[in-house]
Amino acid sequence: MPSSASSSPGDTAAAPPREPDLQAHFDRTIARDQRVEPRDWMPEGYRRTLIRQIAQHAHSEIIGMQPEGAWITRAPSLRRKAILFAKVQDEAGHGLYLYSAAETLGADRDDLTDRLIEGRQKYSSIFNYPTPTFADVGVIGWFVDGAAICNQVPLCRSSYGPYARAMVRVCKEESFHQRQGYELLRTMMTGTQAQRDMVQDAVDRWWWPSLMMFGPPDDDSPNSAQSMAWRIKRHSNDELRQKFVDMTVPQAEKLGVTLPDPELKWNEERGHHDFGTPDFSELMRVIKGDGPCNAERMARRRTAHEEGAWVREAAAAHAAKQARREEKERAA
Amino acid sequence: MSETRGQAHDHPKGQWPLYEIFVRSKRGLNHVHVGSLRAADDRMALTHARDLYTRRNEGVSLWAVRSEHIVASTPDEKDPFFEPSGDKVYRHPTFYDIPADVPHI
Ligand SMILES: [Fe+2]
Numbered sequence: 048m049p050s051s052a053s054s055s056p057g058d059t060a061a062a063p064p065r066e067p068d069l070q071a072h073f074d075r076t077i078a079r080d081q082r083v084e085p086r087d088w089m090p091e092g093y094r095r096t097l098i099r100q101i102a103q104h105a106h107s108e109i110i111g112m113q114p115e116g117a118w119i120t121r122a123p124s125l126r127r128k129a130i131l132f133a134k135v136q137d138e139a140g141h142g143l144y145l146y147s148a149a150e151t152l153g154a155d156r157d158d159l160t161d162r163l164i165e166g167r168q169k170y171s172s173i174f175n176y177p178t179p180t181f182a183d184v185g186v187i188g189w190f191v192d193g194a195a196i197c198n199q200v201p202l203c204r205s206s207y208g209p210y211a212r213a214m215v216r217v218c219k220e221e222s223f224h225q226r227q228g229y230e231l232l233r234t235m236m237t238g239t240q241a242q243r244d245m246v247q248d249a250v251d252r253w254w255w256p257s258l259m260m261f262g263p264p265d266d267d268s269p270n271s272a273q274s275m276a277w278r279i280k281r282h283s284n285d286e287l288r289q290k291f292v293d294m295t296v297p298q299a300e301k302l303g304v305t306l307p308d309p310e311l312k313w314n315e316e317r318g319h320h321d322f323g324t325p326d327f328s329e330l331m332r333v334i335k336g337d338g339p340c341n342a343e344r345m346a347r348r349r350t351a352h353e354e355g356a357w358v359r360e361a362a363a364a365h366a367a368k369q370a371r372r373e374e375k376e377r378a379a
Numbered sequence: 380m381s382e383t384r385g386q387a388h389d390h391p392k393g394q395w396p397l398y399e400i401f402v403r404s405k406r407g408l409n410h411v412h413v414g415s416l417r418a419a420d421d422r423m424a425l426t427h428a429r430d431l432y433t434r435r436n437e438g439v440s441l442w443a444v445r446s447e448h449i450v451a452s453t454p455d456e457k458d459p460f461f462e463p464s465g466d467k468v469y470r471h472p473t474f475y476d477i478p479a480d481v482p483h484i
C-alpha cells in the first residue's frame with residue numbers, strides 16, 4: 048500500500064527466501080488469477096514491463112488533454128464548455144492515478160515526466176491528430192474514449208493490483224466521456240447540412256487512426272505473449288479491435304453517419320463484422336514521431352512543465368518555511 | 380516530522396513528498412485507501428485529494444498520510460507474522476457444537 052515503504056519490523060525476522068521459491072510463489076499467484084501487490088517479490092521483467100505500460104498509459108492521458116482542451120475556450124455553449132472542462136479534468140485525473148500506480152513499482156514521478164518530455168517514452172499515437180472542428184470533440188469522445196473503454200475494461204482484471212484498481216476508477220469515468228461525445232454528435236446531426244457534413248468529415252478522419260489505437264496486428268506484436276502470460280494484457284490487439292468495430296457499427300447507423308470502409312460488412316458465419324486493414328505503416332510513422340501534431344503536442348507539454356516550475360518551487364519553499372516556523376514555535 | 384519534511388524538500392529536484400489518500404465514502408463506513416499523490420504540504424495534499432479522488436461525490440471525509448509514516452507488515456501472505464492466529468479455531472463460532480433444535484444461538 049505505501050508506495051515507498053522499504054523496510055518493516057518483519058524484515059529482519061526470518062532468513063530471506065530464495066529466488067526459486069519467490070518465483071514459484073509469484074507463478075502460483077498469477078496462475079490462480081490473484082493480484083500481485085506493490086511490495087511482493089516479482090520478476091524484474093514483470094516490473095519493467097509494467098512500469099513501461101503504466102507510464103505510457105499515463106502519458107497518453109496527459110497528452111490526451113490537448114486535442115480537446117484546445118476547444119474549451121471555443122465551445123459553442125456554456126453547457127458544452129462545462130462538460131468539456133470536466134472531461135479534460137478527468138483525463139488529468141486518469142494520468143495521476145496511473146503515475147501513482149507506477150510509483151508503487153518503484154518508478155520515480157519526475158523521471159517519468161522527463162522521459163515523456165525528452166521523447167524517451169511514448170504515448171498513444173491517436174493524440175497526434177488535429178482537431179480542426181468542434182465535431183472532432185464529439186468523435187473523440189465516441190471513438191477514442193470508446194476504444195479506450197474496450198482496452199481498459201479487461202485491464203480492471205490486470206494481475207497488478209494498483210493498476211487494476213486505477214482502471215476501475217478510470218472505466219467508471221470513461222462512460223461519461225463516450226456518452227457526451229455521442230450526444231454532441233447527435234445534436235449536430237439534427238442541425239444544418241453543414242453541421243452534418245462536419246460530423247461525417249470528422250468520422251472519416253478519425254475512424255482509421257482509432258482502429259490503430261489497438262496496436263499492430265497480432266502476428267506482428269512480439270511482446271504480447273509474455274504480457275498475456277503475466278495477465279497484464281488480457282485480450283489480443285485484434286480481438287479488441289474486432290470488439291470495437293462490432294460495438295461501433297450499430298451506433299454509427301443510429302447516428303446516421305457512414306464509416307469510411309468499403310469492406311465493412313456483417314459476417315453471419317463469424318458473428319462479427321468483417322472490415323478492412325488499417326494502414327499500419329502510418330501507425331509506425333506516427334509512433335516514431337512523424338504524425339501531424341507530434342511536435343506540437345510535445346512542445347506544449349514541455350512548455351507547460353517549464354512554465355509551471357516556479358509554482359512547484361514556490362510551493363515547496365512555502366512548505367519548508369512553514370515547517371521551520373512550526374519547529375521554532377514548538378521549541379519555544 | 381518537520382525533519383523528514385526538510386529532507387523531502389532537499390530532494391535534488393525539489394520533488395514533492397508522497398501522500399497516501401484515504402476516503403470515507405459516507406457516514407458509517409471506514410476510510411478506505413484509494414491511492415497516492417504528491418503535494419508540497421498537508422494542506423495541498425487535502426485539496427489535491429479532493430480534486431483527484433472525489434470529483435463525483437465519492438467522499439464525505441479525507442485522510443492524507445505521508446507515505447513514509449506508514450508502518451507496514453511484510454507482504455508475503457505466509458509470513459510467520461500472521462501465524463499466531465492460524466491455529467486458534469476456537470476463536471470462530473463454528474468451532475462449537477450446538478444441537479440444531481436450540482433456538483437463537
Ligand atoms: Fe482517460
Ligand SMILES: [Fe+2]
Nearest residue numbers: 138192221224
Ligand atoms: Fe476519457
